[in-house]
Amino acid sequence: MTAVVMRLPGVLRPYADGRSSVEVEADGVQTVGDVLARVEADHPALGRRLRDEQGAVRRHVNVYVDGADIRHSQQLETPVGPGAEIVVVPAVSGG
């Protein structure tokens, strides 16, 4: 498999043409930051809901790479290989 899959919560699917996941070609992709940049280029309204305009992942957005929270790994520099699965989950927060 040469693609990286990013799975989306239902609330974000309208920004990805209704799909529950988006795929990014793995060629040239080394980190989760690279994946997010590709996603932003293809789906800007989705991308800006994941990261602010300075590139920081939004505070209450959790991103997992193959099951591991990138905040406990290397943040946006977390390595992503071919076949990786990225999952976006809204944090349990707010009121």
Added chain:
Amino acid sequence: MSGVVVLVGTRKGLFVARSDDRVTYEVDPIAFGMNAVASVGFDDRGPTPRLFAAARSEHWGPSLFHSDDLGATWSEPGAAPIAFPEGSGASLEQVWQVVPGPRNQPGVVYAGVEPSALFRSVDGGVTFALVDGLWDHPHRPTWQPGAGGQCLHTVVPHPTDLDRVLVAMSTGGVYRTTDSGASWAPSNDGVKAYFLPDPYPEYGQCVHRVASHPEAPDQLFLQNHHGVYRSDDGGDSWQSIAEGLPADFGFPVVVHPHRPGTAYLFPLTADGDRMPPDRQFRVYRTEDAGSTWTPLSDGLPDGPYHAAVLRDAMCTDTDDPAGIYLGTRAGELYASADEGDHWNLVVEHLPDVLSVRALSV
């Protein structure tokens, strides 16, 4: 008598109330559920009115939507409508104010945001660019956030002089430009900042709202963080008009759509007691530019009342007689179709109301 579309932005979504007679209302289902709608607005300069709603998700961040069908559907551009430029080090927290420019400058729309900055659109409010002159102001690093955040919440474009715009922020106070935003100067002479060592500083006040009438643009009304003021010289100086009010704290001030000297307030007891004085729900109206104030209560809640009205949660329509609208943090919308003499409950049990605007249709 004509109808009205009332945009009611709440902590958890937008509600649109519609009426053909300003007596009976229908309320649309919630839009932008779970988004704080801190600012709503409209631009009625063109043939089709455009509505605005600034929605902010705790998870997914802020955006600005517009509607050209009176709120039936909402749109946003793909790229962020309002975003700080790369290298600014800032990111948008919330849009606090969306205001169309003067009538002879179609397409221009201003947005006041948090962190305190002014954005300007030339495409009717779809996309915006940062006004660098204010962002680069040497005072900016010393502006301090109020309880609601470090926000630029008030934009008052001059109705005829395209180069003049007034803004207000908490804290920071009032600033004005006379060169289309290239340079800005504080405009707080006479406005008190009781919480600072120098209570009358050049800037740093916690101004809550400034309002004026297009036919009398140099007459400005200001609700301060303690203090109610009027300026008769476009903001060069301010005089207290709090005499006769039960308290000088509060958030909104709105000006009558047809009579420049008539304005409305919703006083709260004090900074440390942000509830109505004596727990009585009262709107206060002046018809002589602040020399005297009259409480308005017919149709408003009787008995102890403990909720506040926020700075953007009171407005007028443009009908004659004018309609006055206010939303409460208890989730109610009240409306008066006769300039505040009598009030009706339009809807209740909403999330706390952050913003209200009424478009006469």
